[in-house]
Amino acid sequence: MASEPQGGLTGYITHHLTHHVLVLGDGGNPFMRINLDTLVVSFLLGALFCLWFWVKARRATSGVPSKGQAFVELIVEFVDTQVKDTFHGDRRTVTPLALSIFMWVAFMNAMDLLPLDAPGWTVKAAAGEEAAHHTFFRWVPTADLNTTLAIAVAVLLIVFGHAIKAKGAGGFGKELLTAPFHAHGVGAKIALAPANLLLNLIEYFSKPVSLSMRLFGNMYGGELVFMLIAGLFASWLSFVPGVVFNTAWAIFHILIILLQAFIFMMLTIVYIATAHEHH
Template sequence: MSGESATDYIQHHLTNLNLDLTEGTVEPGATGFWNLHLDTLIMSFGLGALFCYIFWLAARQATSGTPGRLQNAVEAIVEFVDKTVSETFHAKSRLIAPLALTIFCWVFLANLMDLIPIDLVPSILSALGVSYWKVLPSVDLNFTFGLSLSVLVLIIAYGIMGKGVGGFFKEFLTHPFGIWLLPFNLVLNLVEFLAKPISLALRLFGNLYAAELIFLLISLLPWWIQWALGTPWAIFHILVVPLQAFIFMVLTVVYLAMAYERH
């Protein structure tokens, strides 16, 4: 901590490195619409590229003979996601399974960054002149809301694909009470419509933010007790990392299936 108070230490680790597009300056903790969180963007795009590279490498090394460990792992993930999608989304779509696979692997890798020691990456980057860096993209609402808003766009698109433009708006205005209670239908459907991306984003953010905060609190303790508390929490968190990715993926597929099917 080197002279920092506990509050300053935690605040430092939860501060993004921002690029102010209006002034072209890079500064920590800046707020406003025209600010980009450079650490979140670099980490999320880097992890997305890592996901693509791993699966490309597995496809390149695939063999009909005895598969290697990488091929086994990738095939297990693909089969698991494909089975989950087939049980949830019953219509035919060439996009849903790849979308679900991308969401699961991308969110999983993003969450996995929480298992890296708290001070490791910031210490390395601090020696290179970068004072602020959040390794965990899932602790940034911009990342989680970016994913959920993309899902919202797909919900609208699949609703129109499954029901047509007229059918989509007719169901939105008349379900569940019929045309005579249109105002109530509109309010209920609008609340449900907006609650889906909000709940997706906040669920992922809240769980990972709480986990990151506990890791930060443990790191404030004396070194001889950090391992005693940090190791069990990290083992438990190994279950949380894939679980949150799985929940985000399943809810996305469920929402798209609900939007596509006629009621």
């Protein structure tokens, strides 16, 4: 959190890549380690999204909308259009899910645009420079693999739920054993069942890996670039070049922030649509 590198550029980056960890259980053999910064920031951003849309929904009018209402309606209509074009079933639950994923992920990604050292400056002002050196806080939840993997696993469970709802538990289980290699005889079906099951499990479980690693990799890389720029241009003599480079990267990074949220949302919709298809 220091405003200038401690122990050189490597020390500066290492400091900013360290989470504020809450250890549960014995220190030598902890039951669980929780990245408290990730948990708090992601929860607050999710609450902020819900509060924002709830307030706009409560104040919505049928007449000429305010700028805030028009902006929210634009987002909802955009997401609903994507769902309508991809998923051809009942989208009453799919659109809210897609909207929540898009907005929440976009909010978490956007934390990367805030000043890297702001938490450190706050601690330094309140408790002194020494406290700032020993305070760790990463406020980009999607640059933490725990966050992206947790959301991706939740999406996978939702996909399983849609598959079971569309085909029934028996139908879904049968599909796992009989597709993609179809056979007509009982013996052939039994012989191909292990291969079908293996391929389907690989297909299903590769989805959360792909979702989580893509989002994590892009946001972690973006965060690292900000750290490199801040560390390389930390002195007052290079303040102006640092601002220029940070601004240029931030403008480009806005595209990445929105694009990654859009991709995560679209893949979720595609996975749900695929779960309703019969093979």
